[in-house]
Amino acid sequence: MGGTYHHGDLRAELVRVSLGLIAQRGVDGFSVAEVARRAEVSPAAPYRHFPDRESLVAAVATEVARQLADEVERAAGAHSDPVEALAAAAGAYTGHLVRQRVGLDLLSAESLRGVRHAELHEQTRRLSDQFLQRTMAVAAPPDALQLVEQLFTQAHGYGVFWLNGVFARHGYTPELVVEKSARAARTAVHGYRRTADLEG
Numbered sequence: 606m607g608g609t610y611h612h613g614d615l616r617a618e619l620v621r622v623s624l625g626l627i628a629q630r631g632v633d634g635f636s637v638a639e640v641a642r643r644a645e646v647s648p649a650a651p652y653r654h655f656p657d658r659e660s661l662v663a664a665v666a667t668e669v670a671r672q673l674a675d676e677v678e679r680a681a682g683a684h685s686d687p688v689e690a691l692a693a694a695a696g697a698y699t700g701h702l703v704r705q706r707v708g709l710d711l712l713s714a715e716s717l718r719g720v721r722h723a724e725l726h727e728q729t730r731r732l733s734d735q736f737l738q739r740t741m742a743v744a745a746p747p748d749a750l751q752l753v754e755q756l757f758t759q760a761h762g763y764g765v766f767w768l769n770g771v772f773a774r775h776g777y778t779p780e781l782v783v784e785k786s787a788r789a790a791r792t793a794v795h796g797y798r799r800t801a802d803l804e805g
Contacts, residue, residue, distance in 0.1 A: 616654040616664075618644055623665045628706035632714045637661060663722040666711050670728035673708065676701050677735040687742035688794045694736055695760040696787035702764030703779045709761050743794055744801070752797055759789045 622644045627635050637658050641648045655661040680697035681690040702708040712729055736756060740749045763786040766772050772782055 615644075615646065615650065619651050619654060619661065620664050620668055623661055624668065624705075624707065627662075627665060627711060632662060632711060632716055635662065659716055659720050660722075662711075662714070663717055663720050663725050666714070666717060667722065667725040667728050669705070669707050669711055670725065670732050672705070673698060673701055674728055674732040674735055677732065681735060681739055687739055688791060690739050691736070691743070691756060691794055692787040692791040694739065695756050695790035696783045698757070698760040699764045699767075699786035700779070700783045702761065703767050703782060706768060708764060709757065744797055748797065748801070752793065755793050756790050759793065760786050763789070 623640050626640060637651050638648055641651055676697045677694045680693040684690040684693055736753045740753045744752045763782055767782045
């Protein structure tokens with residue numbers, strides 16, 4: 606077992622294996638020792654690349670944030686209409702969570718609070734900006750911040766309901782869950798616009 610890893614980039618492999626473990630067990634069930642076992646390296650090998658558990662978790666969170674930001678950017682960027690862009694962004698987030706089983710739950714994990722990791726901050730900010738900048742095209746501050754919060758909450762909630770088996774029991778497919786998430790985002794934006802018109 607120990608020391609049998611002989612190919613590729615071990616750091617990247619440790620992040621990949623850690624992501625799979627967190628997706629399976631959550632952050633609370635994550636251990637560096639189990640990552641080493643699954644990667645077939647010695648228990649000390651991960652610490653040559655990451656000084657502690659939190660550093661490895663932060664590297665995984667950075668990769669998740671990067672993937673999410675990339676997917677959301679591609680999905681939203683395919684639409685010139687700001688409402689459709691936000692709907693696509695929400696659907697992209699939900700789709701990623703359904704497939705990878707990891708999302709905002711990792712990025713906001715308690716164990717990462719206070720961890721100084723510049724790249725994690727950069728990628729998380731990039732993800733947030735994907736939603737905030739497009740939301741500001743349909744809502745004025747400070748309402749835009751509240752609307753972003755609602756969109757993230759809905760998009761994450763749809764993914765969690767799929768992962769928990771709630772939607773599967775109703776016969777929903779992953780594709781339908783993504784569609785419903787996008788539709789909910791569209792409804793939220795239109796609801797905000799109606800309210801703003803009435804108050805204006």
